[in-house]
Amino acid sequence: MAIVLGRNQYGKAECRVVRVYRDGDRHEIRDLNVSTSLRGDFTAAHVGGDQADVLPTDTQKNTAFAFAKSKGVGAIEEYAQALAEHFVDRVPKVTGARVEVEEYAWRRIDVDGRGHDHAFVRSGEAVRNTVVNVEGTTADRRTWVVSGVSDLVIAKTTGSEFKGFLQDEYTTLAETDDRVLATSLVARWRYADTNVDWDATHAAVVRDLLAVFAERHSRALQQSLYDMGEAVLERHPEIAEIRFSAPNKHHFLVDLAPFGQENPGEVFIAADRPYGLIEATVLRDDAPAPGSAWHSTPGFC
Numbered sequence: 001m002a003i004v005l006g007r008n009q010y011g012k013a014e015c016r017v018v019r020v021y022r023d024g025d026r027h028e029i030r031d032l033n034v035s036t037s038l039r040g041d042f043t044a045a046h047v048g049g050d051q052a053d054v055l056p057t058d059t060q061k062n063t064a065f066a067f068a069k070s071k072g073v074g075a076i077e078e079y080a081q082a083l084a085e086h087f088v089d090r091v092p093k094v095t096g097a098r099v100e101v102e103e104y105a106w107r108r109i110d111v112d113g114r115g116h117d118h119a120f121v122r123s124g125e126a127v128r129n130t131v132v133n134v135e136g137t138t139a140d141r142r143t144w145v146v147s148g149v150s151d152l153v154i155a156k157t158t159g160s161e162f163k164g165f166l167q168d169e170y171t172t173l174a175e176t177d178d179r180v181l182a183t184s185l186v187a188r189w190r191y192a193d194t195n196v197d198w199d200a201t202h203a204a205v206v207r208d209l210l211a212v213f214a215e216r217h218s219r220a221l222q223q224s225l226y227d228m229g230e231a232v233l234e235r236h237p238e239i240a241e242i243r244f245s246a247p248n249k250h251h252f253l254v255d256l257a258p259f260g261q262e263n264p265g266e267v268f269i270a271a272d273r274p275y276g277l278i279e280a281t282v283l284r285d286d287a288p289a290p291g292s293a294w295h296s297t298p299g300f301c
């Protein structure tokens with residue numbers, strides 16, 4: 001029997017990069033969480049502790065900050081791609097790089113109807129993210145971009161039912177044709193290529209997800225996810241597939257009868273645990289193979 005090194009990668013997780021643009025009085029702020037991960041043949045580092053081929057994670061962190069200054073932060077997809085290409089091109093042993101970027105949104109503080117020049121408030125609506133995987137150097141480069149959104153907390157107070165489900169001796173859930181449907185949506189979508197207007201497409205996809213959730217009657221969260229995914233793929237030919245992870249944030253009707261009150265869908269208890277966890281992928285049947293697009297992105301079926 002021999003013991004050998006299996007799959008491995010290494011990098012700096014969660015570099016909190018804040019880039020302020022201060023070209024005039026009116027500043028701009030970009031707030032990122034950047035994680036890098038390099039892969040290749042790093043056997044010598046693991047088996048024997050030889051660091052000769054190892055670009056320290058500290059250097060990877062420094063590069064993330066230096067690029068925020070020298071290249072600026074445009075769309076997070078572009079910034080992540082530049083970083084990933086740098087590591088693959090410049091570090092001899094690196095054959096693949098994964099760069100994940102989350103972006104926290106800020107908006108200007110409104111003072112007398114005008115957005116302040118240099119004071120901001122975090123807008124907590126959702127977190128935009130991207131994962132860029134690059135393999136091979138210039139002549140033989142492959143790039144995969146998966147972008148998405150997390151913490152998109154959404155609810156509808158009607159237009160949702162759940163009935164006709166399988167029942168057995170353990171079933172107690174009542175059928176309903178009018179319930180609150182709520183989730184904290186995580187969606188990630190894989191682009192078919194890299195020739196994309198990243199900011200515009202991201203905004204449009206989020207708009208489409210929200211509109212379908214709002215307007216389409218839901219027979220179950222599963223159906224809502226499928227409908228949302230189908231709409232995104234119909235409207236965005238540049239997207240090959242979309243994956244969802246959606247906790248069903250149950251809202252249970254409170255029994256107010258002991259207090260002599262009726263409760264026609266007005267007072268709910270929002271339970272935080274346990275929750276149903278509904279996950280689904282919606283894709284084109286002729287979607288290009290995912291390759292390394294989903295490398296190290298857990299939490300999706």
Ligand SMILES: O=c1[nH]c(=O)c2[nH]c(=O)[nH]c2[nH]1
Pocket residue numbers: 162173219220221222248276
């Ligand atoms: O939308 C739902 N899907 C389910 O699979 C499920 N199961 C459950 O108890 N409630 C719900 N709601």
